[in-house]
Amino acid sequence: MSHMRALILTVILLGAFLAAPNAYAHRPEQGNPDGVTLIPSPTTSYAYYQEIQEPGQLHVYQFEGQAGQFFHAGINIPQLNGLEDYGVSLALLGPGLPPLPEDQLPLRAADDGHDHHHSPLQVFPDLHLDSAGGLVAESRKSEDFHEPFTQTNYWGRQAIDLDLPQSGTYYLLIWNPDGDVGKYVLDTGTEEVFGSADLFRFPLWWLNTRLYFEQAPQIIGVVALLVSALFGWVLYRRRRKTTAERPAGEKGRLPQSMAEQQP
Numbered sequence: 001m002s003h004m005r006a007l008i009l010t011v012i013l014l015g016a017f018l019a020a021p022n023a024y025a026h027r028p029e030q031g032n033p034d035g036v037t038l039i040p041s042p043t044t045s046y047a048y049y050q051e052i053q054e055p056g057q058l059h060v061y062q063f064e065g066q067a068g069q070f071f072h073a074g075i076n077i078p079q080l081n082g083l084e085d086y087g088v089s090l091a092l093l094g095p096g097l098p099p100l101p102e103d104q105l106p107l108r109a110a111d112d113g114h115d116h117h118h119s120p121l122q123v124f125p126d127l128h129l130d131s132a133g134g135l136v137a138e139s140r141k142s143e144d145f146h147e148p149f150t151q152t153n154y155w156g157r158q159a160i161d162l163d164l165p166q167s168g169t170y171y172l173l174i175w176n177p178d179g180d181v182g183k184y185v186l187d188t189g190t191e192e193v194f195g196s197a198d199l200f201r202f203p204l205w206w207l208n209t210r211l212y213f214e215q216a217p218q219i220i221g222v223v224a225l226l227v228s229a230l231f232g233w234v235l236y237r238r239r240r241k242t243t244a245e246r247p248a249g250e251k252g253r254l255p256q257s258m259a260e261q262q263p
Contacts (some may be wrong), residue, residue: 027044027045027046027047028046028047028049028205028208028209029046029047029048029049030048030049030050030208031048031049031050031059031061031186033050033051033053033057033059035060036060036061036062037059037060037061037062038061038062038063039061039062039063039172039188039189040063041063041189042063042064042065042069042071042164042170042188042189043069043070043071043189043190043191044189044191045187045188045189045190045191045192046187046188046189047185047186047187048061048185048186048187048188049183049185049208049209049212050174050183050184050185050186051181051182051183051184052088052174052175052176052180052181052182052183052184053181054181055176055179055180055181056106056175056179057175057176057181058106058173058174058175059173059174059175060171060172060173060174061171061172061173061174061186061188062169062170062171062172063169063170063172063188064168064169064170065094065164065167065168065169065170066164066167067096067164067165067166067167068163068164069163069164070161070162070163070164070190071092071160071161071162071163071164071170071188071189072159072160072161072187072188072189072190073090073092073159073160073172073186073187073188074157074158074159074160074186074187074188075087075088075090075139075157075158075159075174075184075185075186075187076145076154076155076156076157076184076185076187077154077155077157077182077183077184077185078152078153078154078155078183078184078185078212078213079144079152079153079154079155080183080213080214082182083155083182083183084155086176086180086182086183086184087138087139087140087157087158087176088139088157088174088175088176088182088184089106089136089137089138089139089173089174089175089176089177090136090137090158090160090172090173090174090186091104091105091106091134091135091136091137091172091173091174092134092135092137092160092162092170092171092172093132093133093134093170093171093172093173094132094133094134094164094166094168094169094170094171095132095133095165095166095167095168095169095170096133096164096165096166096168097132097133097134097135097165098133098134098135099133100132100133100134100135100136104136105134105136105173106173106175106177132171135160135162137158137159137160138158138177139157139158140157140158141155141156141157142156142157142158142159143156144156152209152213154185157184172186172188174186183212
């Protein structure tokens, strides 16, 4: 009955997803590590699972905001070995924010081998970041976070919370000021927006989160259970179909070879 146990486990997991209000407060997203990630809505809760893979790498997020609209952006670090003290800087740039000296923005080494640096104003010239004010939140330790449904843990870091001063295009910049590589999770927005179709997306969300946490053995075990459950269900359906297709007089009758052996 291993397939029944797997089916029961699946039902319990899906039930937990629907019942636990904080299990997936943020819609998980992957983001674009090499370009600009568009945030569809500044108020909807999203979680971007990202990794800085090389020194000086800069991640950029973009969204359209309205004057007076509350905006939240926070950083959490997955609890993985080697990331205990890891952190990233977080900057919000946009219209109406106070002037931000360029030396507070991230610097990227030039590609020509010289000892000068390029700022994000040069790395992303099409974004017109030079005309925007901004705020910078350096990494700092805050309250840790446990996500109960996927059983994943995070070290809390800094956050930016404010009412947007003007309508327009805003940008979030994330980088490691020391040039260290590592993983981080950016969460934005506060409004939980889920639909019935998300129930079917959740297995993929769960799988991607587990891969992000480098938990491949656990994934293999769960997949094996689900495959076993599917195989058992197909076998059960085939047996029921075979039984239903037998003529009524043959149901319960012994095979001829066995009947001849009866006294």
